[in-house]
Amino acid sequence: MAFTLLFILDYFPNIPLGDSIPKGVLISLILGLFIFSLIFKKYRDINNKEILQWQIFSTIYILLIMGILTILGGQSSSGIAIDDGILWILLLISLFDIYSQYKKIKRTEA
Template sequence: MKLSTILNFVILIFFTLLFVNDFFPDTAIAAMLTKKIILLILVGLVIIQLAFDKGRYKRLSKKAYIGLTLYTVGLWIVLTLLGGQSQIGLSFTSPLFYIIVVLLGLDLIRLSRQTKRDQTEEKAK
């Protein structure tokens, strides 16, 4: 397995821990790993990832973008349904949630149109 893939997976794990820590601040995990520590680890991992990629810009595939978006929104919903309450105000019943979902939907539509346009240009060549 490539180091880049492992780093991405570890970043996703710490991102999930950050969400769990926000929704359930009184758990044992939250006592051991505070939000500041998790954020420092995430920043460090992202810096390592950027250094590993040597400044090359890698665009996320459409599938990966959709998967990451659905994972984040799904995590948000599941943690709320499990009885967690976000310390920074994220909640399933918040208008901010619906605004973000609409914006992500519009961005996915934009990405889909861009992909179709790129495929059409490739066929024309």
Template sequence: MKKIGWNVAMNLFPFIIYTFLLINDYFPGTVLPDFHLEKINFALFILLLFIGRTREAGLSDVAYAICFHFYILFLIAVFTLAGGESQSGLSLNNIFLWIVFAVSLYDVYKDWRRLKLSNS
């Protein structure tokens, strides 16, 4: 059996964490009790403070960001169709979600253009 590399595990970590957080948002109390949720949010905050990028962004990072964005939208759609209701107001009908999504994708587009120009 092949071992999973550290980079692969670290790339999957946000997908797993956000999946659990969205499950807890749409179906409260089914996966994580509140005290575990607070610990996870605190740990994510600490990780964001102390762990920075160690390399330049590449095309794989652009693809990763696009996949992550659409994965979150996919989860929101699936959990809504499964009968869940977001406690924080996340839904596909929320205009604020679409504005944040568009701005975030524009940022990914700017990174892609910068990479494209630097490689040519």
């Protein structure tokens, strides 16, 4: 939820919602959740298949949010946009990682 709000505030910085929720609070929330997940990671049993599913979901989610916000007329104030070449390079790296994880899972299942 916080990640989505950050994207909305980035693409539409002048909306009334932007004044009510400071970006610093959202960034702190995301960092806090990240640190919390690192601390309690050892207590969870996560397999490679779940990691692969999360990678696929998060990649698609980010692209959908960016696409929807662009279609709605927003423009990223930080420069993260669908027509950015660096985004596509990062997407290709992510897809390569997803594919290599998929092959690794298939090898262990066989």
